[in-house]
Amino acid sequence: MDSPTQLLLPFMTSTGDETLSPSYYSGREIGTFKDSAKAPIHRWFRYPAGFSYKFVLESLDLFSVLPEDWIYDPFSGTGTTLVVAKQQGINAYGVEAHSFVHWVAKVKLNWDFEENILRKQIREFFEEVSEKTHGGKTFIDIEGVFPELVYKCYHPDDLKILYILREQILSYSTYPAVQDFLKLALTETLRGAALAGTGWPYISPRKNRGEAPPKDALGTFQKTVWQMMGDLQKTKERRCEIKNILGDSRQKQLLADEQVKLALTSPPYLNNYDYADRTRLETYFWGLARTWSDITRDYRDKLMIAATTQINRSKYNVETALSEEIKAIAPNIYQKLQTSILALALLRNQKGGKKAYDLMTALYFNDILAVLKETHRVLMPGGHFCLVLGDSAPYGVHVATDTLIGELAVALGFRHFDYYELRGRGEKWKENPQRHNVPLREGIVILKK
Numbered sequence: 513m514d515s516p517t518q519l520l521l522p523f524m525t526s527t528g529d530e531t532l533s534p535s536y537y538s539g540r541e542i543g544t545f546k547d548s549a550k551a552p553i554h555r556w557f558r559y560p561a562g563f564s565y566k567f568v569l570e571s572l573d574l575f576s577v578l579p580e581d582w583i584y585d586p587f588s589g590t591g592t593t594l595v596v597a598k599q600q601g602i603n604a605y606g607v608e609a610h611s612f613v614h615w616v617a618k619v620k621l622n623w624d625f626e627e628n629i630l631r632k633q634i635r636e637f638f639e640e641v642s643e644k645t646h647g648g649k650t651f652i653d654i655e656g657v658f659p660e661l662v663y664k665c666y667h668p669d670d671l672k673i674l675y676i677l678r679e680q681i682l683s684y685s686t687y688p689a690v691q692d693f694l695k696l697a698l699t700e701t702l703r704g705a706a707l708a709g710t711g712w713p714y715i716s717p718r719k720n721r722g723e724a725p726p727k728d729a730l731g732t733f734q735k736t737v738w739q740m741m742g743d744l745q746k747t748k749e750r751r752c753e754i755k756n757i758l759g760d761s762r763q764k765q766l767l768a769d770e771q772v773k774l775a776l777t778s779p780p781y782l783n784n785y786d787y788a789d790r791t792r793l794e795t796y797f798w799g800l801a802r803t804w805s806d807i808t809r810d811y812r813d814k815l816m817i818a819a820t821t822q823i824n825r826s827k828y829n830v831e832t833a834l835s836e837e838i839k840a841i842a843p844n845i846y847q848k849l850q851t852s853i854l855a856l857a858l859l860r861n862q863k864g865g866k867k868a869y870d871l872m873t874a875l876y877f878n879d880i881l882a883v884l885k886e887t888h889r890v891l892m893p894g895g896h897f898c899l900v901l902g903d904s905a906p907y908g909v910h911v912a913t914d915t916l917i918g919e920l921a922v923a924l925g926f927r928h929f930d931y932y933e934l935r936g937r938g939e940k941w942k943e944n945p946q947r948h949n950v951p952l953r954e955g956i957v958i959l960k961k
């Protein structure tokens with residue numbers, strides 16, 4: 513193993529003696545979607561789990577990635593890494609297990625439109641819609657069309673408009689790429705046109721009691737479509753190969769050994785963030801799911817189960833859930849983790865919610881091990897793997913996910929790891945008396961092969 517060296521990303525600093533000043537990081541939110549929410553193409557779908565496109569852009573520069581190189585994102589989500597790669601002309605391979613999120617990335621990656629033709633098609637589409645919406649006065653009955661949650665989110669007039677738009681888009685199958693483009697615009701409109709708070713998971717939607725006026729769903733949709741159209745005009749594609757794979761990054765990928773120069777990602781954190789719940793409004797609206805169990809079967813069950821506590825306990829024994837492979841390659845890490853897992857198993861029995869944080873922790877590290885191994889295989893010697901991630905404290909038991917992953921990676925064969933803290937997390941939950949008060953952080957783990 514090399515002695516640790518300090519890599520300097522442009523969002524990091526050197527004080528001259530290669531020591532990093534921790535205060536420099538505060539305010540840099542490269543782990544969040546803030547920058548991306550304002551950037552062309554990236555803003556086509558606001559995904560709170562997404563990260564900043566600037567992190568990708570700056571990393572390509574720092575690690576001297578060239579056009580013929582390959583980069584890899586094992587949790588590519590809505591395609592932030594892939595979109596930047598396509599803009600820069602770098603070959604990229606991304607894997608996402610949530611089919612709706614993967615579809616969002618697919619649409620964001622298709623810029624192959626003839627501007628005039630698309631403009632004409634959109635105009636015609638709006639003309640047809642206008643005939644059906646009669647200037648906002650619609651008399652259709654949409655009772656029973658959607659699951660209850662969807663009705664809770666909208667003014668009834670807005671929901672009727674959204675329904676008409678949905679039907680119009682679904683019937684527009686002659687041009688699948690245009691259909692997808694409009695479908696994503698309407699998907700993005702769903703949150704903007706909602707009266708209820710739609711910030712779940714974590715925040716349940718408040719009921720709209722009908723006193724607030726409509727939010728002009730049609731206007732919001734039109735604005736979104738024309739903004740997307742404008743983004744397409746601004747975006748230039750460079751020649752490269754982009755592979756947006758719907759799959760499971762715990763499994764072997766269609767990448768050759770040592771093909772990749774740089775891997776970069778933000779994996780699920782060990783924090784019970786439920787990606788399947790995050791897209792509940794969208795999948796309910798499009799009729800892709802109607803119930804919690806549909807969502808579990810079609811989305812949640814395909815993801816790293818360990819990012820949620822929806823775990824079938826009868827399948828596991830908490831004493832032996834953490835993999836023997838971790839024990840064999842990294843006995844110290846195994847010991848540390850096992851201590852936390854058993855503490856969580858005890859705490860669980862004292863808590864009303866009886867959350868499966870114990871199993872979640874064990875299975876999370878088993879899954880991460882699989883991803884680390886596969887990424888190590890595809891990385892070329894000297895290549896780097898950058899992970900933006902946060903630590904965790906389920907039931908107040910601190911699990912240093914970030915540095916433990918770094919140590920595990922080194923035990924597995926990476927030469928060394930560095931960790932850079934970006935910001936503190938969890939501030940907004942401070943007032944919650946149910947919550948622990950362990951300070952949490954978000955940072956970057958950089959592994960070198």
Ligand SMILES: C[S@@+](CC[C@H](N)C(=O)[O-])C[C@H]1O[C@@H](n2cnc3c(N)ncnc32)[C@H](O)[C@@H]1O
Pocket residue numbers: 559561562563586587588589590591592593607608609610613759760761762777778779780781787814815816
């Ligand atoms: C933190 S998000 C990454 C978001 C991405 N950086 C973006 O900008 O959209 C983690 C993603 O991992 C996905 N995921 C969870 N388990 C997975 C698995 N086993 N294989 C591939 N993707 C998975 C989730 O659906 C989620 O979209």
